[in-house]
Amino acid sequence: MVPWQRTCAGENFALPHGSAVAANQPTKNRVLSSLSNFAQRLAALIRGVHPGSVSVRRPGEDSLASPSAGSRSLDGRLPESFEALALELFALQFETNDPYRRLCIARGRTPKHVGCWTEIPAAPTEAFKDLDLTCLTPKERRVVFHSSGTSGQRASRHFHCPESLTLYATSVQPWFQQHLLGDIDVSLGGQSIALAIHQVSLTPAPDAVPNSSLAYMLGVLDAHRGGRDSVFVGRLRSDGFWTLDFDALHAALQRSVSANRPVLLMGTAFNFVDLIDQFESENIQFRLSPGSRIMETGGYKGQSRALPKEELHARLVGHLGIPEDHIVSEYGMSELSSQAYDHSILKCSEKDTGAPVRGIFFFPPWARVRVISPETQSEVSEGETGLIQVTDLANVASVLAVQTSDLGIRRGDGFELRGRAPTVEPRGCSLMTA
């Protein structure tokens, strides 16, 4: 089998300007080439952000009082401001994304009327289920990411083209690096430690589940780290659910322990519940090597029993011997192209500098979150609960402003996750006849 990363990741998909395709489709392509140009520029900007150089404003910190803490923005760190980039992308998406344009018109907020990134109309995540919410023509849609949903529920569909995928791959890496591998000091020979980490993904491999943005993301990370004996131990069942290949998982963990290599274990919350259930029933416990870590991404969606996060983490600590502060939660979804993390794994030297903030998610500088009052639709004050809205510049081929149905508490420039608002239930019913 050809390793997946060699077929996809790292390949430069960008169409050269003025290609034959561009020449044949003058109107549409003019905008599309602007979109791909935007994607390339943003990717270049992101590559310029060095891991560790981005600081975020923590709750309670006054950015005015301590300008050195820096409010989390591209401004000053990158040559172009978030605002300018957001407005530019909004105008491009307004042109090319037909359903989104109609939403903007209905709300009376077109590029002519919008002067600030916070005024850009957000499309609800639910709309990705109803509509082809995309700037791409059917021909240009190379990959589609589906939301994981229970059978019978319609999944969201987020279309990507080669350029948007390249941007996706570019944007995944630095923020992940900062949060999951930030404790490894590259300058002190950490590069080899980072590479020595054994990546074990609990999802199926990306080529087995080409519509999973999470599997794609893990594939990108894997490729970036060179893909040295990393494994995907998830399997796709015939009913569409994911399951774990315990033999493969067990063997992988065993191998790392024998070689005294740290493990980077990544998967969804329900993957980890499956893992715990199996380990408990077989009374298995591992003491993974020091430096081992977990990235867990939320969401159960009916695939396993739901465990409260604290309990899940406590059991992972017990079964794998990974310290609590080495379990990082990720917040991401198929409708977005950037991810938020709830804390960073710190270097030993950093641990003494105050209590680490846990449970508060921050997006990278190219995506900003606003917590919106469901009652008034305006941004809530610090410490209040509302719906999470993300403006993600990396969502280049669909809509940059996405209104989720997740509830969160506003904490500085980040948010604390509260749960999910009940959304529109699945329509129809197997009993129904037309």
Added chain:
Amino acid sequence: MSLPALPNLFLADLGSGLALRPETLRDACFALRQNREHWLAGQRTRPLLEMVAYTAEQWLQPDYGYRVRALRDGPAETGFPATTLARGLDAFFRSLSLENLEALIVQDLGDSRRLDDFTSTVAEARGGRTSLARGPILLAHIAAGNLPNPTLFSMVLGILLKSAQLVKCPSRSSLLPRLFAHSLAHTEPKLGSCLELAYWPGGDERLNEILFHEADCVTATGNDETVADLRRRVPLRTRFIPYGHRLSFAYVSNELLSTYSIKRVVRDAGADITAWNQLGCLSPHVFYIQEDGVVSPEGFAELLAVELAAREAAEPRGDLSPDESAAISTRRAVYEMRAAVTVGAREPFRGENPFREAPGQIRLWKSEHSTAWTVVLESNLLLQQSCLNRFIYVKPVRKLAEALHHLEPYRHQVSTFGLGAVDFRAVELSRELAHWGVPRICPLGKMQEPPAPWRHDGRPSLGDLVTWTDFES
């Protein structure tokens, strides 16, 4: 008005922070049975009816202390604003008249003295038989939290049946059942001695088990999973009466969609949607509007939006939890998007049609800067349950059968159909609804105001609780 604090008559008066011990619950059940034996079991029905009817009349007086407390403390404890509470409680207590209560007994048991003596109906007399009906000795109610009147009514049924009663109060609020119990005890302290109210967490199996063994009949109201779970735990000898999740709807026939009657129809529809903020099983999820009236379904929806806005000014819905308002906001966003795209669709799409399935006609009316009310006009007839708190769907149909066809998966869950139709049509439509399986059909504006003798979920409420003794002579 300052009122003295309520005395601690009931366990629930001690607050939900109190951890109820199993012995306490067992002792309470024992005392309840004793008190019943000493007094309630020997009472005749008529004076008991009078006590209930008298108490209900008192509740309708604006300065009655328990009512004043309910309207003062209710908003914080129940989430309903005072105006909504007052309207709901008034309708409920008005229905508890002496005549209505007597009618309930006659209807369910055939004779108003059935619970006192051997009596017979004509048919029974012809067979040479007389019968006496007996209520449970200890009747327990597991109450739900959405609205108070089903719990209050269950308590009334227990009194008519001369049963000692234990009410397990809902987690969210015990205020109204407690105030009602206090008011009954105020009318007749001995009545209060046969009543107990307590709170414990739903998952406390030990306490549930004690209750199910001590009581000889248990009613349970709640969502289907909770009720099904309780049913599994009730021993065979204990009668179990489940009240699960129910859905209600309304239908307006074309002859009422005239410029003459539309005003009243819309006003009544508004009353049904705002009563108890739409949170009860008897509140409508959807208004089905017949298409060929003078006023179109769209016209109806538009007028309904105006009506809901006016009602919001007079009788505001009140604040919601972030979860509740997020449910409305998220749902609105979906329809706003669909509506924007379909309205825009009058111009051709630039590429291909972006919808995965045609959404049909959609329009949305909503309160600005709040989630106070929402009207969604949607031609797609597949049922989408409302997220409630004054969020209503309006769907055009050619005829009633079309609506029922799409409600097929929920046939056994329907409670009430509010019916807007002129008399001759109403009879015809009611027959159709009855044969299909709707247990209650009522005029618009009355959906949340069932009369005391109504058959809850199509079952005789008193009749299901009694046990008979037949005397064959």
